[in-house]
Amino acid sequence: MNGLIAVVLHHAEAVDPDLVGWLRHQIDAFLGVDALAIVIMLAVVILTLPLGIGYAALRYRRAAQRRQID
DSSP, X not given: OHHHHHHHHOOSSXXXXXXXXXXXXXXXXXXXXXHHHHHHHHHHHHHHHHHHHHHHHHHHHHHHXXXXXX
């Protein structure tokens, strides 16, 4: 059964080009900005999340060290 599903789900491209085109059109229509602006916004989000988590972890560690000293 897994072999049959793998054959049915196989696609020559990495992603479905029709789906990507539709998604791009929907995002452009919703946001009303250029593709470069969307890439920049996504890059900011992708970079901000790990940096924010790291910053929170450092603050938590320093606060824990201060509690041990006091």
